[in-house]
Amino acid sequence: MAKNTIELKIKRQDGPNAAARWEEFSIPYKPKMNVISALMEVRRHPYTVQGRKTTPPVWDANCLEEVCGACSMIINGKVRQACSALVDQLELPIVLEPMTKFPLVRDLVVDRQRMFDALKRMHAWIPIDGTYNLGPGPRVDPNTSAMAYSLARCMTCGCCLEVCPQITPTSTFIGAAAISQVRLFNMHPTGKMHARERLEALMGEGGLQDCGNAQNCVHACPKEIPLTESIAAMGRETTAYVLKRLFGG
Amino acid sequence: MRVFPSVHYTMGGLWIDYEADASGNIVAGSPRNHQTNIPGLFAAGEVDYEYHGANRLGANSLLSCFYGGMLAGPAMVNYAKGLERSCDAVPASVFEAERKRQEEAFRRICALQGTENPFVLHKELGEVMTDNVAVVRYNDKLQAADNAILAFMDRWKRIDIHDAATWANQAVSFTRQLWNMLELARVITLGALRRDESRGSHYKPDFPERNDGEWLKTTLATWTPSGPEFRYAPVDISLLRPEARKY
Ligand SMILES: Cc1cc2nc3c(=O)[nH]c(=O)nc-3n(C[C@H](O)[C@H](O)[C@H](O)COP(=O)(O)OP(=O)(O)OC[C@H]3O[C@@H](n4cnc5c(N)ncnc54)[C@H](O)[C@@H]3O)c2cc1C
Ligand code: SF4
Ligand code: SF4
Ligand code: FES
Numbered sequence: 001m002a003k004n005t006i007e008l009k010i011k012r013q014d015g016p017n018a019a020a021r022w023e024e025f026s027i028p029y030k031p032k033m034n035v036i037s038a039l040m041e042v043r044r045h046p047y048t049v050q051g052r053k054t055t056p057p058v059w060d061a062n063c064l065e066e067v068c069g070a071c072s073m074i075i076n077g078k079v080r081q082a083c084s085a086l087v088d089q090l091e092l093p094i095v096l097e098p099m100t101k102f103p104l105v106r107d108l109v110v111d112r113q114r115m116f117d118a119l120k121r122m123h124a125w126i127p128i129d130g131t132y133n134l135g136p137g138p139r140v141d142p143n144t145s146a147m148a149y150s151l152a153r154c155m156t157c158g159c160c161l162e163v164c165p166q167i168t169p170t171s172t173f174i175g176a177a178a179i180s181q182v183r184l185f186n187m188h189p190t191g192k193m194h195a196r197e198r199l200e201a202l203m204g205e206g207g208l209q210d211c212g213n214a215q216n217c218v219h220a221c222p223k224e225i226p227l228t229e230s231i232a233a234m235g236r237e238t239t240a241y242v243l244k245r246l247f248g249g
Numbered sequence: 250m251r252v253f254p255s256v257h258y259t260m261g262g263l264w265i266d267y268e269a270d271a272s273g274n275i276v277a278g279s280p281r282n283h284q285t286n287i288p289g290l291f292a293a294g295e296v297d298y299e300y301h302g303a304n305r306l307g308a309n310s311l312l313s314c315f316y317g318g319m320l321a322g323p324a325m326v327n328y329a330k331g332l333e334r335s336c337d338a339v340p341a342s343v344f345e346a347e348r349k350r351q352e353e354a355f356r357r358i359c360a361l362q363g364t365e366n367p368f369v370l371h372k373e374l375g376e377v378m379t380d381n382v383a384v385v386r387y388n389d390k391l392q393a394a395d396n397a398i399l400a401f402m403d404r405w406k407r408i409d410i411h412d413a414a415t416w417a418n419q420a421v422s423f424t425r426q427l428w429n430m431l432e433l434a435r436v437i438t439l440g441a442l443r444r445d446e447s448r449g450s451h452y453k454p455d456f457p458e459r460n461d462g463e464w465l466k467t468t469l470a471t472w473t474p475s476g477p478e479f480r481y482a483p484v485d486i487s488l489l490r491p492e493a494r495k496y
Contacts, residue, residue, distance in 0.1 A: 014414060014416070015414075015416045015417070032251055040368065043366075043368045043420075044366055044368045044369045044372065045366065046366075046411050053411065054411070055411055055414065055420070056368070056411055056412060056419065056420050058417055058419050105417050106414075106416065106417035109417060
């Protein structure tokens, strides 16, 4: 039988200190909806299935093509992006919850600031003096460039942190995403010049040694970034760096 | 996956100034560059009207964003350096008054308790604009679109906001922006209605030719309480004569 409606169950919370509640909504079925277009339909008629008037659910989204990471949430128990979660492929009712490892802002919106702080701590950028023309950068071989591209697909979405047992609301662990970004910037010919700075940071508090090797992260990453490979590679790189530092190589 | 040709650049935007030397070249560092008609307010990027005219050549928007940023940065520094007093010297009452004005605007929207839904209005606005004010334009349809926008503006006043929270309230900020979208939709629609020619992404089958004699000019819209007012400014072609675009 063709579906006429889509049922959604949304975990609502008015603010960080408010109590959470569940609300159920029913919207008209249309083919090829995604969770964002379903949420848009809900806010066009913010009444629960019981007919109770409520506030339009609050969520975040930007690119709508799974490249910005803003719409990450837990959908039917799995953390993923709402914009690429196709309603036709989801079991009903669609259950939406905010990620749990980040401070809640409201409803489905969380604050992923700890991820951006981690990138800052890891020096995850290449400093370039933009005041004069530096000329073309060094050439990169195709293999390195392909690997760099796969690492560069990280959108700081938070899925890998959400599933990591070592990440708790109070832990200082930077998480797999930032570790993998150190690998990206350290393999870049210009980025290499600051490799030591990044390795020092990676060996500091909340760094690589806090990873328990549970490997949940690599399975959760929507961009299929080889996170465990990155963690292993950074393990080797930090070890080599420590030995070099010890023996002054 | 659904594929639909969507708007991905806004040709036109905030008016900005620039300073040219005697040969017509831009004077880098001039505080006039990229300054809007509001003193001290600069605009650079897609938000400004410069560089593209009636169409944007493929991949040139990022280029113009960078270029605009490179001009606007030094312009802002030089503008600030040339000021006789800084914001510290402005009495606190000025900022306080503005804060009150903004809070009042927020409060007014929180108090909207009609029957209309802002997200529905937005969807309908999008449909009207896509159907009538995209690339192919007819004057009767443009006029009908403007009437529809005026009706939306009326309905906007009867919105039921559903959310009076003072924390992470998306309904209020969306509704505020929706009003600005309506104002801007009128600028685009009425600007197109007046321009009886075809140029760039503005194509009127009833006026299929580009008409440089009458329309080689920039449309300037000024906000007034009773709707946009239009003026026209010449296009600076001192460095490059326009040619027909044939691809
Ligand atoms: C799908 C798509 C594809 C495109 N492809 C190309 C392409 O291939 N080549 C090309 O050259 N161009 C392309 N463009 C156009 C180009 O990407 C944009 O013109 C350009 O990115 C605009 O940059 P910007 O910095 O001017 O504005 P934006 O990148 O839009 O930045 C504006 C910023 O202001 C912030 N902001 C808004 N309101 C407020 C506020 N009240 N307070 C504080 N911050 C605020 C926003 O959050 C945003 O970060 C594309 C655009 C789209 C949508
Ligand atoms: S391997 Fe395990 S502990 Fe380490 S980052 Fe991934 S999920 Fe977390
Ligand atoms: S590594 Fe993958 S899961 Fe983690 S933030 Fe980046 S894209 Fe998201
Ligand atoms: S909106 Fe950007 S990833 Fe979903």
